[in-house]
Amino acid sequence: MIAQLTTSERRQSAIILLVLGMAGLAMAALGRSDPLGVHGLLVILFSVGLSYFVLSSFYEPEPETDRLGLYYDDPIKVGIVLSMAWAVFGMFIGVWVAAQLAWPDLAFDAAWSSFGRLRPAHTTGVIFGFGGNALIATSFHVVQRTSRARLAGQVSPWFVLLGFNLFCVLAVTGYFMGLTQSKEYAEPEWYADLWLVIVWITYFVLYLRTLARRKEPHIYVANWYYMAFIVVVAILHIVNNVAVPVSLGHAKSYSVWAGVQDAMVQWWYGHNAVAFFLTAGFLAMLYYYLPIRAGRPIFSYRLSILSFWGITFFYMWAGSHHLHYTALPHWVQNLGMTFSVMLLVPSWASAGNALLTLNGAWHKVRDDATLRFITVAVLFYGLSTFEGSFLAIRPVNSLSHYTDWTVGHVHAGALGWVALITFGSFYTLVPTLWKRERMYSAGLVEVHFWLALAGTLVYVFAMWNSGIIQGLMWRTYTDDGTLAYSFIDSLLAMYPYYIARAFGGLLFLLGAIVACYNIWMTVRHVPLSASRRADIPITGLPAGAATPAE
Amino acid sequence: MPELFHRKLERTAIGFTLAIIAAASVGGIVEIAPLFTIDETVEEAPDLRLYTPLELAGRNIYVREGCYACHSQMIRTLRDEVERYGPYSLAVESKYDHPMLWGSKRTGPDLARVGGKYSDFWHVAHLTNPRDVVPESNMPAYRFLARATLDTSDLGVHLEAQRAVGVPYTDEMVENASRDAFGQATPDTEPASGVVERYGEATQVSAFDGVTTRVTEMDALVAYLQVLGRLTGAAFENTAASEETPDPQQ
Numbered sequence: 001m002i003a004q005l006t007t008s009e010r011r012q013s014a015i016i017l018l019v020l021g022m023a024g025l026a027m028a029a030l031g032r033s034d035p036l037g038v039h040g041l042l043v044i045l046f047s048v049g050l051s052y053f054v055l056s057s058f059y060e061p062e063p064e065t066d067r068l069g070l071y072y073d074d075p076i077k078v079g080i081v082l083s084m085a086w087a088v089f090g091m092f093i094g095v096w097v098a099a100q101l102a103w104p105d106l107a108f109d110a111a112w113s114s115f116g117r118l119r120p121a122h123t124t125g126v127i128f129g130f131g132g133n134a135l136i137a138t139s140f141h142v143v144q145r146t147s148r149a150r151l152a153g154q155v156s157p158w159f160v161l162l163g164f165n166l167f168c169v170l171a172v173t174g175y176f177m178g179l180t181q182s183k184e185y186a187e188p189e190w191y192a193d194l195w196l197v198i199v200w201i202t203y204f205v206l207y208l209r210t211l212a213r214r215k216e217p218h219i220y221v222a223n224w225y226y227m228a229f230i231v232v233v234a235i236l237h238i239v240n241n242v243a244v245p246v247s248l249g250h251a252k253s254y255s256v257w258a259g260v261q262d263a264m265v266q267w268w269y270g271h272n273a274v275a276f277f278l279t280a281g282f283l284a285m286l287y288y289y290l291p292i293r294a295g296r297p298i299f300s301y302r303l304s305i306l307s308f309w310g311i312t313f314f315y316m317w318a319g320s321h322h323l324h325y326t327a328l329p330h331w332v333q334n335l336g337m338t339f340s341v342m343l344l345v346p347s348w349a350s351a352g353n354a355l356l357t358l359n360g361a362w363h364k365v366r367d368d369a370t371l372r373f374i375t376v377a378v379l380f381y382g383l384s385t386f387e388g389s390f391l392a393i394r395p396v397n398s399l400s401h402y403t404d405w406t407v408g409h410v411h412a413g414a415l416g417w418v419a420l421i422t423f424g425s426f427y428t429l430v431p432t433l434w435k436r437e438r439m440y441s442a443g444l445v446e447v448h449f450w451l452a453l454a455g456t457l458v459y460v461f462a463m464w465n466s467g468i469i470q471g472l473m474w475r476t477y478t479d480d481g482t483l484a485y486s487f488i489d490s491l492l493a494m495y496p497y498y499i500a501r502a503f504g505g506l507l508f509l510l511g512a513i514v515a516c517y518n519i520w521m522t523v524r525h526v527p528l529s530a531s532r533r534a535d536i537p538i539t540g541l542p543a544g545a546a547t548p549a550e
Numbered sequence: 551m552p553e554l555f556h557r558k559l560e561r562t563a564i565g566f567t568l569a570i571i572a573a574a575s576v577g578g579i580v581e582i583a584p585l586f587t588i589d590e591t592v593e594e595a596p597d598l599r600l601y602t603p604l605e606l607a608g609r610n611i612y613v614r615e616g617c618y619a620c621h622s623q624m625i626r627t628l629r630d631e632v633e634r635y636g637p638y639s640l641a642v643e644s645k646y647d648h649p650m651l652w653g654s655k656r657t658g659p660d661l662a663r664v665g666g667k668y669s670d671f672w673h674v675a676h677l678t679n680p681r682d683v684v685p686e687s688n689m690p691a692y693r694f695l696a697r698a699t700l701d702t703s704d705l706g707v708h709l710e711a712q713r714a715v716g717v718p719y720t721d722e723m724v725e726n727a728s729r730d731a732f733g734q735a736t737p738d739t740e741p742a743s744g745v746v747e748r749y750g751e752a753t754q755v756s757a758f759d760g761v762t763t764r765v766t767e768m769d770a771l772v773a774y775l776q777v778l779g780r781l782t783g784a785a786f787e788n789t790a791a792s793e794e795t796p797d798p799q800q
Contacts, residue, residue: 101657104681104688114690116616178614183649211563219560227567232574239578246704246711252610256715259644260592261585263652268578305556312570316577325626325793326652327641329591332581339577395796402622402656475630475795483633487659488686498688 001074002057004067009154013054016159021047027191035177036191036251039170046166070536071144073433075157079137080426080433082165083130084516087419090125091509097122098502102495112176120175120187126414127185127277129168134422135281136161136203139226141429142288143207146223147214148538156206163199167192179251183266185273186240190253193241200234215538221304225284228312232276240269260327268319275315278413282421283311283350286378289425290354293371294364299356303349310346314339321392324401333394340392347385354378369445373424376453380416384409399471404497408463415456415508423448423515430519437529440521444514451511458504466497593642595784600646600717601777602749603705603731604765608774610708611767612651615692622653623662623778632792636663637785646717658689663779670758673772695768696759702731723748735769736762752780 002010021044028040097118100106107114144151151157171188174180180187188196207230211219243253257265291298298304320328320336355378358365365375387409391400400406427445431438439445473490477483559566585591601609612618625631627638639662644650653660668676672683677695680687705727709719723730726744733741734755742755758772779785 100690101688104690107690109691109693111615111694114615114692116619116690119616119619175616180613180616181649182613182616182618182651184654208563208567217561218557219563219566224560224566224570227563228570228574231567231570235571235574244711244714247707250704250707252708254711254715255649257650258646258648258716259650260641261582262648262650263644264582264585266649268582302553305553309573313573313576316574317581318577320581322654323652325628326624327639327644329585329588332585335581398626398628398796401626402654402660406655474634475628477630483630487634488684491657491688492686495688 001078002054003060004063004072004074005154006062007058010054010058012155013158014051014058016155017047017051017054021051030249031251032249034250034252035174035179036249038177039174039179039191039251042170042173043166046169050162068150070150072140072151072154072157075151075161076137076140076429077433079133079140079161080430080519082161083133083137083422084426084512084519086125086129086133086168087512088509088516090122090127090130091505091512093118093122093125095502095505095509098498098505102498102502111178117175117178120180121172123185124168124171124175124187126419127273128171129165131278131281131418131422132164132168133161134285134426135226135229135277136164138285138288138425138429139207139229139281141433142220142222142284143210143226144537145535146220146288147211147216149210149213149215150537151206152209152213153206156202160199160203160206163195163202167196167199170195174251181241181243181253181255183240183255184270186237186266186269189251190241190243190245191251193237193243197234197238200230200237204230204234220288221298221301221308222284222287224308225280225287228308229276229281229284232272232280232312232316236269236272236276240265260329263323263326264320264328264332267322268316271319271322272315274410274413275311275318278418279315280311282418285421285425286350286354286374289421289428290357290374290378293368293374293424293428294358294361296357296359296361299353299359303353307346307349307353310349311343314343314346318343318392321397322401324394324397337392337394341389344385344389347389348382351378351382351385354381369442369449370424370427370439372449373420373427373452376449377417377420377424380412380420380456384413384417387412399475400467403467403470404463404494405467405471408460408467411463412456412460415452415459419508419512420452420456423452426515426519430522431526431529432535434523435528435535436522436526438522438526440518440526444518448511448514448518451507451514455504455507455509455511458507459501460504462497462500462504466494466501469493469497591641592645593640593784595640595642595645595782598642598645598782598784599750599752600719600723601781602734602745602753602773603702603709603723603727604700604734604745604770604773605777606708606712606774607700607702607705607731607767608770608772609651611695611771612774617661618651618653620653620655620657620689621659621661622656623650623660624652625660625662627790627792628795629792630795631660635660636779638792640785642784643779643782646712648712648715648717658687661775661778665776665778665780670756670772670776671760673775674759674768677768677771692768692771695771696766698767700731700765700767700770702728702765705731720748731770732765734773735759735765 024040024043028037031037100115170192179189242256245253317339320332321340324333364371470490473485625635625638676683677692679691680689706724709724709727713719729741730745733745737755746753759768
């Protein structure tokens with residue numbers, strides 16, 4: 001990896017790590033009587049560890065001069081490995097917290113392992129750790145191949161990838177110590193947020209510069225979605241996280257937003273984290289890996305345009321449906337509901353476009369578990385976007401809100417759509433990237449597929465049942481006009497479903513572990529492929545040898 | 551024609567990025583900006599009091615432990631919620647909540663009006679082991695709170711930060727923050743009368759965890775739970791009737 005960098009780039013990396021280490025030292029010094037100090041030490045450790053890596057190969061031979069004529073794939077490989085590691089970690093925590101709801105003593109009477117601290121570790125681990133790394137890795141792959149140009153930086157891809165993982169580590173270790181802003185999906189404290197801004201701007205600049213180097217006149221649709229993901233997540237993150245630290249020596253901060261305005265900002269952020277992190281980015285994967293795997297072009301260019309701009313425009317209005325019947329003014333609730341329902345049009349346009357792309361390739365869906373991952377992901381995308389629009393309708397929301405139905409809905413999207421499309425993309429990408437003939441075991445991909453599907457279905461059915469029962473019990477009246485059930489009655493009814501849910505999650509986790517093994521064995525034991533045609537940017541080809549883009 | 555326009559647009563990376571920013575900005579601007587300018591968004595409540603330093607410390611523990619992941623603090627305008635939990639929540643009640651803790655999930659019940667509903671003793675027993683008082687509960691036990699001494703030394707800095715984001719703490723409140731935190735948990739002392747003087751007669755002074763010799767995190771959290779819904783009486787006055795719960799069979 002370091003061998004790919006020139007001496008001046010190695011020096012540049014070392015300087016960045018030095019500056020980071022100094023920042024860690026400052027945090028450790030200023031926050032010596034606060035958890036901030038622990039994070040300072042962690043930053044120093046991170047910097048020292050990577051510095052050792054850079055400096056130990058500092059004097060190795062420089063890379064070949066023609067490296068710029070090749071695609072830059074090392075950061076993608078590391079990104080995939082990190083993504084899978086976070087998947088196992090995040091899903092393990094998920095199974096653990098799910099089990100705690102059925103057996104509360106599984107917190108083992110420690111502060112760090114209680115439900116409230118583990119729950120954000122689960123959400124951050126899977127959304128940002130697993131999903132975020134998968135997005136960064138695949139975006140680096142897709143932007144290079146569809147632009148037929150190498151990434152525009154040599155050090156910056158590493159900065160983006162590893163910097164993002166430092167953010168994730170600060171976030172998760174922070175929760176264990178009790179550091180949180182309490183804003184859902186935006187829990188990390190002010191210094192981690194600032195660091196993410198730096199990383200994210202670098203990511204944006206790198207992506208834009210790579211697009212500017214493209215050898216294709218048009219920007220491919222997958223890149224529209226990656227761009228929307230990068231730009232809008234930056235806006236959301238900055239606005240939602242504006243806060244005043246108690247002092248420079250405190251990890252704790254107070255949000256500048258309060259009360260009803262804070263609720264609106266938070267759910268504008270929260271819902272669009274779903275839209276632009278968990279939807280736009282993964283639609284980008286869909287638009288590249290589905291046609292590649294199916295061997296069919298995207299069905300309709302016009303539908304792609306319609307759904308892209310529909311999603312980009314409508315989603316940003318939908319957040320207030322999280323606040324139906326609350327102290328948020330009625331007009332905002334109604335706007336949120338209206339736009340949420342309208343969102344079904346671009347969402348189903350995307351899903352329909354993907355399914356119609358498969359026309360003529362359905363026999364492959366039957367035989368190829370990888371393509372089946374992608375196909376079932378599209379079905380779950382269609383299902384959960386329909387469910388989302390439905391739950392956003394005020395009277396429906398009066399039943400579903402605050403219940404497990406919401407949790408079931410989120411997981412239909414997160415497991416069924418986000419995770420399945422990621423696994424399908426990885427199984428397509430891994431042999432290509434490491435230039436292997438195939439995955440180590442097609443049978444294990446098949447096993448993973450059925451574990452993942454069974455796990456998702458068990459999970460989602462359990463939560464649909466528990467959520468609807470809960471919602472109905474809370475509003476049931478006796479003939480005398482009094483409430484029929486106490487709160488604890490409704491909790492008692494949940495236990496069987498909480499056990500079923502933990503079991504479904506366990507199946508899904510087992511599938512991810514199988515995937516890790518399969519990817520590892522592919523890299524280590526599958527022979528190199530002679531038949532993989534030259535996968536290099538246009539500038540790297542001898543004159544006249546240009547082949548059509550993948 | 552629109553398709554031709556798009557074919558041009560997708561040939562320029564910067565133009566395309568600007569178009570994304572433009573399309574994505576509208577929703578947020580239209581829905582968020584007016585919440586700061588329309589006066590009716592947040593009701594008037596002249597009797598609204600601020601969190602005492604001890605209650606603020608308790609609120610920070612509530613945040614730290616992620617209580618909001620299972621407990622909402624937002625009673626909706628629905629009949630069954632009002633009958634179960636009390637008058638529906640008003641925007642003014644969380645006017646000084648940085649950030650708000652309305653929550654999104656009720657694995658446990660809503661806490662917006664839990665203040666005064668149970669005794670301090672009940673809360674301490676419940677937090678120590680929820681299943682001692684509610685056998686069916688699946689809430690984690692928080693035994694360590696009673697063992698952990700509350701760090702009151704930097705509460706003045708916390709109040710200053712709160713003031714920086716718009717909570718009207720006075721200089722006197724900031725100066726006496728640590729003393730007030732101690733006073734609220736030690737009844738019949740001089741610091742105790744200081745808290746009541748600064749934060750109002752309704753302030754609950756109590757040996758929350760039953761021990762007056764030191765202030766623990768348990769004291770702070772119980773003090774916070776006991777003030778929930780009691781910072782103002784606005785929700786109990788002149789509000790519209792709650793809505794009938796939507797019933798598909800009607």
